[in-house]
Amino acid sequence: MTTDNGSSGDIGATLRVAAAQINTSVGDIDGNARLIEEWISLAQDQGADLVAFPELTITGYPPEDLVLYDNFIAANKAALNRIAAGVGNIVALVGYVDSEVTESGTKLYNAAAVIHNRKVVTTYRKIHLPNYGVFDERRYFTAGNECPVISIRGIKVGVNICEDIWEPIGPSEVQCANGAQIVVNLNSSPYESGKQGDRVDVVTDLSRRNRVFTLYTNQIGGQDELVFDGGSMLAAPDGELLGTAPRFEQSLLVADIDVNALEDSRTKHQSFAVPQDDLDKIGQPTTIEIVQTPAKSRPALQPLTVHSLDRLEAVYRALIVGTRDYLKKTRFKKVAIAVSGGIDSAIVTAIAVDAIGAENVVGVALPSRYSSEGSVTDAEDLCSRLGVELWNIPIEPGHSAFEEMLSEAFEGTAPGLAEENTQSRIRGNIMMTIANKFGWLVLTTGNKSEMATGYATLYGDMAGAYAVIKDVPKTLVYELCRHRNNRGPGSPIPNAIIDKPPSAELRPDQLDEDSLPPYDQLDRVIHMYIEERMSPDLIVEKEQALGKEGAAESVIRRIVRLIDINEYKRRQSPPGVKITGLAFGKDRRLPIASGWQK
Known part of the structure; x- marks a missing residue:
């Protein structure tokens, strides 16, 4: 049902579509607009008739409370108009925030503009607004009530946004009942381990049950806690996955779609079996004609490919992208990491090097009177293998000073956890002072197992700007270390670090298993x-x-x-990359003071 992507195909019988999988920055409206214009040009160079961008492309996703400022909405609309002024024969689908003034106030919409021939031809307003997990769309947006189909040279295309295709009956069904042969879905769908398989299932099922081609475009890049992994795709009316874009990188997925073969199966179109009353509850169908001049010729395309990543490589790339983009989008260039010779700081250091380069990473060894000789030599070995500069700053002078300062207040009490945690807080102060002095960021090294149980010290090892492995359980940390060594080049994480029992080294012969x-x-x-x-x-x-x-x-x-x-501790921890189905942060919102007994 598609032309051979290795040939130019019958231009009159096909629509060449493109999914622009790009990395936008929340709030950088001008920068995002320039990026959109650049990728429209790239799609034109490929002879595309239509190019689809991710959800809320102009503002970046998620814009959160920025949309509550009237000048932000005005700037995003002005950018849309500038983009439209440069669009010629190609049809561009661009996500933005639409607004409407009503008697009850201004309503905001998560919208997709359909741009052609230097103007916005029509706008689709997202109907299904997610309000779970990391999503807060009902806080900001009003649901739309129209389901437009655009007709390009007689080929009918339905346009909708993200959550709209996750419902069993949604705008796609209304659009297909109105003749849509292709559904284009704009997304900003964040990464979590295993989610790409769920997306493929949703997209291919949508195509199969509606006998329609589905083009799914998703953004890439990191935004605070979230990482977007792309995985844009095209599915055929029989549910076959025809091709995907590479994940975690900007890409243009381009394909030719021949809709003629669809006509023989239109009478079996599933949407016609959906009761009209159910379709009416979703939204009203509309059709917009777009007069587009067919290209006389266009370049041949590379064959479509289905890209795949194994579980560990996908997680590792998510951690790299999240770390890289947090630094890039907060305009910091260099990081400091407390390198203890343990497995958590080892994987964080490796990720940082892969994200921003060894020259932008400084390791700091902070040995105490309880540190083993191996912890220092292992830290040196790790940093040597990774090409990272390592500073050695023993904390004994500060530790002794704290003991002396507190001796009178603590007189008559037995030493315990408070004294142990003093060491961690000294380290936290040193790391933050170094960062403050040189304008760097501190990457913390605590994992999800520690964050969950409170096996971390407030204002100590929790002090920092970004918690790279905050959502990575300890068992997965071990897997990722071995994966990083297998990934190459070389084996940057010494086996001595992977093999030794984990310890906070805050008292003699301490091991994690003593407390956990x-x-x-x-x-x-x-x-x-x-x-x-x-x-x-x-x-x-x-x-x-x-x-x-x-x-x-x-x-x-x-x-x-x-x-x-330990909920109170987690509320004070830095943001970190979300990789699981439920991360600490935006995902989980429990009261700190609670009388609920389980």
């Missing part, structure tokens, strides 16, 4: 309680089913209590 259960048990319980939102009783049942491998009930209830009582 085995990490395989801990991470399972955290996953079930945080991401699956299971009750402690259900978690106990699940773990008991594992026999000897399962966590004891007392261990489970202790983990749950640790998670609950």
Whole structure:
């Protein structure tokens, strides 16, 4: 049903479509507009009749409370008009914030402008507004009520946005009932491990049940906690996935679509089986004619390819992109990392080097009286392999000074956790002072297992600007270290770091397992309680089913209590890359003061 992408095809019988998978920056309206104009030109060079950009391309996604400022909305509309003024024969679908003044006030819409021949021909306003997880769209936007179909040389194209295709009956069904042969869906869908498979299922199912081609375009890049991985795609009316764009990189997915073969199956069009009353509840169909001059010739295209990434490589790339773009979009160039010789700081250092280059990373060893000799030599080995400069700043003078300052106040008490955590807070102060002095950012090294249970020190190892592995469980940290070594070049993370038992080294012979259960048990319980939102009783049942491998009930209830009582710590932690189905941050919003007993 598509022409051979290796040939020019029958121009009169096809529509050449392009998905522009680009990296926008929230709030950089002028920069985003220039990027859109650049990629429209690239699509024109490929002979595209239509090019689709991601959701809210002009503002960047998610713009959050920026949309509540009238000058922001005005600037985004002005940028749309500038873009439109430069668009000729090609049809460009561009995401922006539309607005409308009503008697009850100004309404905002998550919208897609259809641009052709130097003007906005029509606008689609998103109908299904997600309001779960990291999404807050009902806080800002009003749902649209029209389902436009644009007719380009008689080829009918339905346009909608992101969540609209995740509903069993949505704008696509209305548009297909109105004759749409192609559905184009604009997205800003954030990465989480395994989600690309879900997207493929949604897109191919939409095509299959509606007998329609579906072009899905998604953005890439990092924005605070979120990373967007692209994976733009084209699906055929039989549900076949015809091709995808590479993930985590800017790309233009271009394909020729021949809709003639569709006509034989239109009577089997699934949307016609949807009751009209159900379609009417979604929105009203409209059709807009676009007079486009067909190209006399156009370049041959490369064959479509379905790109894939294994689980660990996808996670690792997400961490790289999130770190790189956080620095780029906050306009910082250099980072400092407290390199302890442990596995968490090792993977964070490797990610930072891969994201921004070794010349922009400074490691800081901060040994104490309890640090093993191996922790210092392992830190030196790691930084040497990665080409990172390492500063060695022993904390003993500060530690002794703190003990002396507090001796009178603490007189008559037994040394304990407060004294141990003093070391971590000294380190946090040193790291923040270094960053302050040189205008760098501190990358923290705490993982999800530690963030969940509070096995971290406020104003100590939690001090910093960005928590790279905040959503990475400890067991996954080990997997990523081995993956990074296999990824090459070389093996930057010494086996001595991977193999040694983890320790905070805040007292003699300390090991993590003294305070926490085995990490395989801990991470399972955290996953079930945080991401699956299971009750402690259900978690106990699940773990008991594992026999000897399962966590004891007392261990489970202790983990749950640790998670609950450390909510206040997590509220004060830096943002970090979201990679799981539910990360600490925008994803999880629980009260700190709560009387709920589980």
